[in-house]
Amino acid sequence: MGEPGRGAAGALPLRRLAQPLLRRLSELLDRAVPGRGWRDLAQRAGSRGTVRLSPSDLEQCSLKVLEPEGSPSQSLLKLLGDRGCTVAELVELLQGLEHTEALQCLSLAGIKIVVQPDSQAVLAGQVVKLCCWATGHPFVRYQWFKQEKEIPHGTSPELVLNPVNVNDSGFYICRVNSESSFVFSRWARLEVCDVQGASHEGFIGLPENKLHICIQPQLQNLTVGDALVLECGAVGNPIPHYQWFRNGFPLANGSKNIYTVTSVDVEHQGTYWCRVFNDREDQDSEKIEVIIEELSDLQEPADLLERSNHRPVGLLYYAGHGYENYGNSFMVPVDVPNPYRSANCLCVQNILKLMQAKETGLNVFLLDMCRKRNEYDDTILILDALKVTANIVFGYATCQGAEAFEIQQSGLANGIFMKFLKDRLLEDKKITVLLDEVAEDMGKCHLTKGKQALEIRSSLSEKRALTDPIQQTASSAESLARNLQWAKAHELPESMYLEFKCGVQIQLGFAAEFSNVMIIYTRIVKKPPEIAVCRAYVTDFALDLDVDPKEANKGTPEETGSYLVSKDLPKHCLYTRLSSLQKLREHLIFTVCLHYEYPGIEDTMDERKEVNVGKPLIAKLGLHHGFKTKNCLQTCCVANNPFHNQMESSPVASQYYIPSHCQPNSCPGVYHPNRMCAGNIRQLEACSCSGTSRILATRHEVQNDSRPVGKSNVPVETTDDTVELEFLLSNSLRFPEQQQP
CATH class of the missing domain: 2.60.40.10 (Immunoglobulins)
Known part of the structure; x- marks a missing residue:
């Protein structure tokens, strides 16, 4: 690319600039300090040969001060424009004068x-x-x-x-x-x-952007226990959405182009098809039959018998604050006193003991936490001896005596360990092999070199993987009760329709991101023709919940901070994300407000309806004890223009999202190149990984921070690795001519 402003747009004639912008430039030049005024601009233009200006031209500009509204600078800019000066040339002249205010005025003209x-x-x-x-x-x-x-x-x-x-x-x-x-x-x-094995001849002649199914589902003959996989593919603009049906009824988890059931039973038999639709049209796939045969005892395959002999798996993944004393690892709850000791925490080795009592066939501990000593805890915990059993795997995010770091930037947070672990979590590999590869991935990241390295301890004597099927020979009353609780913790309110007096009908829907995070979406489904404009939004939530009004009722799920389920949510709605549902003590009650206008009437009409959806998701279990209802909110060192530091090397910090499990009486730890916040905060180092600037904080500091989410001008897309995209599309991105050699 060439110099700034030398493109087609930069060749725009100066006289084409909007009058308000020209007036603002004139004001800045009229009152500029010596060396940056209109005379200096005229002199530089003449010396560079940009425009020829005679002494009479300069005198004409100077005499404008005698007029009530006269401006020498405005007169000069008009002369420059009339004589063919371009915007790009003006920018170069202003850069020569180092007139940053005038340059900024041009930049802020608005994109x-x-x-x-x-x-x-x-x-x-x-x-x-x-x-x-x-x-x-x-x-x-x-x-x-x-x-x-x-x-x-x-x-x-x-x-x-x-x-x-x-x-x-x-x-x-x-x-x-x-x-x-x-x-x-x-x-x-x-x-x-990609329609493999088929030509595109059948699609020739289709109107551009037309919705069309190009992959049809295929007939399935299965046996009980087999996996059902149905695929439907379509092309079109807007992008198609999918809904699978069986025997005429929509399937609850059938909103993707591939519908799967990992282990079928006779109840899954029936007629299936997929409805493909977008905002303009819809189309149904071919209807196919799924036939499922039952197995007799003599037909049971050998691999199923082998899997049924596998004993249950114990798996613990923990991300948060922790420490290690005398070889024992402790997970620190969110409501511990300050200072805290082992009696206030959960000992990992005690959990392993409980797993061994259940005769688990594989015990895996993935601990994304610090392993430094707790100077306030001198207790030497004497544990009962653990059983000598094989198939125990410990994956520590960091080495003994070291800290585990978490990346915080632009509304997202991930532990370094989890960042690399999630990329390999579903690989069908021996668990120790998988963790070795995660360790190698972490070792390639310059962000944590010399600070954090994965440590693996294992007594694995069999080839066991996280993808191994879990078979339970009998269901105890305890496991049945636990499964019932788990099912309750994932129950969503049913979608509902609200009728307002004005005739507007609103759909209110719900989706779960986690068992304690719910998305509410509203959509206008019926509007009388006499109403010109209407908008519905939700408000008045319980103080127990973490709901920022500025992040509610957004046009996309991503704007609310929801990235994991955004692709599965319906489009053209307003979305609100509710988190910390475990803190909800009573029923979830909120208000749906409707604003609407009639043609020719300036006043906006309002209607409100109160909605009670009971206790959704994990709130059903009443797990609110021990959680704080108030968070210490603090915003620290936020710059308005993340790109500004590339132009003038000004210090810039972002707002960070920190999980809400903060400790009381704590002060957040924030990296800022030139500044410290009030309190005892340790500055952290900004490292470079893949050429981008990143921010590190230890798990301890993350535990002690509860700053609200800040809105960033860095976009987030809806893939699983949104954290990586936040980094790589941050203010460190540069254009080719700005790259350093």
Whole structure:
């Protein structure tokens, strides 16, 4: 790329700038300090040969001070514009004067994206265009990314993939950049459907963007215990959504293009089909039969018999504050006193003892916590001897006596251990082999070199993996009760429809992100024609819940902080995310407010309905004891312009999301290059991994912080690795001409 402002937009004539912007520039030049005023601008323009200005021209500008509303600078800018000066040339002149205010005035003229890239599903081999057009600033540049990676030569408003292939599937975004500010487009999801073994002839002649099913589900003949996998693929713009049906009824977990049942029974037999739809149209797939035969005792396969002999698996994953004294590891609850000792904590070795009592066949401990000593705890805990049993695996996030770090940035947090573990968690490998590979992955990250290394302890005597099927020969009353509790902790309120007096009907739906995090979404499903505009939102939640009104009733799930279930939620709704449902003491009661307007009437009409949805998800279990109802909220060192530090090397910090399990009377630990917050805070080091700036905090410091989520101008897309995208699309991104050699 060339110099800033030398593109087509930079060649915009100066006289084409909006009058309010010209007036603002004139004011800045009129009152500028010596060396940066309008005369200096005129002298520099003449010396560089940009525009020829005679002494009479300068005298004409100077005489404008005698007029009531006269401005020498405005007169000069008009002369420059009339004589062909471009915006790019003006920027160069102002840069020579080091007039940062005037340059900033141009930059803040505003970038407005008028054409957003569309999500779409296409066939492999087609030509795909993703478009992003911006106005409002005289010189903008474009930079396309596929998830976290910059696309080579992706610097035009249109990103063309010709031909598109399956590897092009993913999430795309465009960053529109000016001299000292930038905006992101919305995320565009591209699905590329590869119809193997078939030509594209059947799709020739279809209207562009037409919804069309290209992969039909196939007939299935299965035996009890087999896996059912049905696939349906479609192309179209807007991107298609899916809903599977069996015998005419929608399936609860059938909202993806692939429908699976891991182990079928005779009740799964029936007629299946998939309805594919978008905002414009819908289409049903072919109906197919799923036939399931029962096994006799003599037919039971050998591998099923072998799996039935496997004993249960004990698995503990813990992420949070912890310590290690005298070889024993302790997990620190959220409501411990300060200081705390072993009696206030949970000992990992005691949990292993309980697992051994259940004769578990494999015991796995994944501990994402610090292992430093607790100086306040001198108790030497004497435990009963553990049984000598094989198949015990410990995966410690860090070495003995060291800290475990967590990455915090832009509304997301992940332990270093979990960041790499989740990429391999479902791999069908021996557990120790899997953890070895996670350790190697962590070792390649410059972020934690010399600070944190995975430690593995194992007495594994069999080839056991996390993907091994869990078979339980008998269901005890205890396990049945526990399973019932687990099922209760995942019950959602039923979707409902609210009728308002004005005739508007609203759908109120619910989705679970975790057992203690619920998404509420509202959608207008009926609006009388005499109502011009209407909008519904939810409010008035219990103080027990962590609900930030600024993050509620958003147009996308991602804006609320929800990333894991966003792809499965219905579109064109308003979304609100409720967390900390374990703190809910009473029924969840909130208000649905409806605002609507009639044509020709300025006043907005309001209606309200109170909704009681009982105790959803984990709130059913009443697990609110010991949790604090108030959090210490603190916002620290937030800069308004994350891109500003690249231009003027100014210190910049982001707002960080910290889990709400903070300890009382604590002060947050925040990295800031030049500043310290009040209290005893240790500065942390900002490391570089893959060329991006990242922020580290120990598990101890994370435990002690409960800062609210801050809104970032860095977008987040809906893949599983949203943390990585937050880093790689942070303010460290630069355009090619800004890269250092």
